[in-house]
Amino acid sequence: MSEGSTAALLTFAGYTLSVFVLAILSNRVGKGKDFVGEYFLGSRSFGVWAFALTFAATNASGGSFTGFPALIYTHGWTLALWIAAYMVMPLVSMALIGKRMNQIARKTNALTIPEVLRARFDSSAVGLVATSLLIFFMFFYLLAQFKAGGIILSTLFSDEPLFQSAVSFVRQTTMNIPWVNQAEPDYLLCLILFAGAVIVYVVYGGFRAVVWTDVMQGIVMFIGVILMLGMALWQVGGLEAATRKLEKMIPPEHGTAILSTASASNVDQTYAKGTWLFDSGNVFRLGELATISKGKSSTEPVKILKITTPFEIEELNSKRESGRIADTGLRVKETKREAYEYGAGQTGTYVSNPGPDSANELGFLAVGTAISFFIFWPFAATGQPSNMVRLLSFKDTRTLRYSIVTVAIYYSIIYFALIIIFCCARVLMPGMEIAPDQTMPAFAAQLTQDAGIPWLAGLLVAAPFAAVMSSVDSFLLVVSSAVVRDIYQQHVDRQAPEKMIKILSYSVTVIVGVLAVLCVLNPPQYLQDLIVFATGGLAACFLIPMLLSLYWPRMTANATIAAMLGGTGMHMGLTCWGYLANKEFRAYSFLGVNPFIWDLVGSLAVALIVIAIGPKPNRDLVLKFFHDTSAGRG
């Protein structure tokens, strides 16, 4: 791995350097232009490629390259149905509100989403509620993406000697610093590297740098996926071979076991997570670090994964015999076995719906869940402020039209390719159920190693890193623009000079970034659930109010506030219900329906009630936004 790991380090260095070059260039381009408009929206000047790729890259967050591959690996072809709504997502999320929102933003000189809503109703209260909710939900999202960045980097560098030396230095330096010393030193170092790079280029280059780096990141993602697709199909012997092998696979069994040696050990012996274990023809994989202490001959019960597919067992045994996999010689005494709730002992589950599932007896994707996801993906994406704000930045409607085409083709290729790649991964790389989030980097390393080109792993792993980076930079800017534009400029000093706004914008971006880093030094246990909470919350809060504000003249300021609070309230209520019912930080699926749909229903219902009982909308505002006041009066 050393060669591949050094290449990974060089790739990262080259990649970071390119990002800084882009930041410097965008800073030069932005000079002499209105600072606020340039820093937060790139002077609304982006053409097709820049606009399309920034939209695509921002939307394809780290989850597309960490969580999604893990799900494909664990559940098989059913993920094609799970993600199918991405086929209409570019059209829905860009064309549903893009042209109209851009028009209103230009008419009112709005640079942020709360500003669009505030201007639409000429109401500070609307702007303030929108800003508060946006900052609240967005911060959770930012935390999760920072954590993902730190983890991906530490995977990338794990075998690099220079990195290990730096980790030792960090451990020594931070061991007496409260709070900081609780973080794993390798994660801490990577988090600081990642956050430092992002904060510096966002502060220096603003929105334009974010967009330009998004373009580069979008290209890196595309190239990475295409290369992986080619190598995976070649190594598996074609898609037909992969599907036929998947058909024969049986879900593995999780459990615990006591590992033992023939005689007591003279020293502590440790076995890394992921070590293969062979005993009496059975094959297991170690799910955590195991130690046989000095003077003892066995471990405490440790997590293991038992491989159950006959051809995998045969292949792994043959690799052991040929010396390609080391044999520890340990005896394995199983103490607990946990079969999958759905699909245990069955073949064919990886090529059919609902897909195997270790925790859900209905399988991974019951038909009701499939329906919910076809609604959730495109409409939740439409309601994300980080996507909405991009719709304020295109320079003309032609750019929007051609960008929809570009993103539609881009997503078709990327997402379908990812499904195929990781179905191949399930066949070529057994036992990743012990750490499914590592599937992408592990498969990149295996593919390139087997192809005899380990240096390429660096480029392939740069794809998920690029995805995380392009999400973080956008969220950072959305949060800081909300503070500067929607709070300071609206409520503290409306006539603040440009110099003051400049200092404030830079400071807020840095402070938000540093705060996020401090929060994820010790990430909360349920961080993945927080991402779901934040995504759902943002869409619940903004989708219905924005749609009605843009398309319904009868919409009022009170109804907009009510809709935002109604969606948020429903989201929080269902999350609390989910916690009480299932002891999980996850919204409750009332009647089996995705909570997001209830959030939208709640938001819409409250808006309609307030419109029905409240005052009529201001006629001047209706004329301004729904009529062509520039047309002559005849």
Next chain:
Amino acid sequence: MVQKYAPPVDPVFESSLRELKWIFVIWLVHFVWVVGYCYAFGYLTPETALTTVIGMPSWVFWGVFVPWISATVVSTWFALTQIEDHDLPDALPATVANKSDTQIGSGS
């Protein structure tokens, strides 16, 4: 009773609203196709023999892959031929706009 004069409807609003309705229709057609087909043919029983088309399970091919191509073609057609182009208003520099807002506010 004298009716208040109302200028013509904003053309961007009008065309965006029409496009919004068609986008819902496109989404709905693909929703019914994908979920309907996969529900009927994608939940295989252990006794069902798996058939494949170009290497993928046939339910993926007809229920996801083909509609995905259809959605991409329709999105392309819709974006290139049905979404109307308009001249969007030029935005003032944000700082200038902010100041002029204030001046209007203080002046009224």
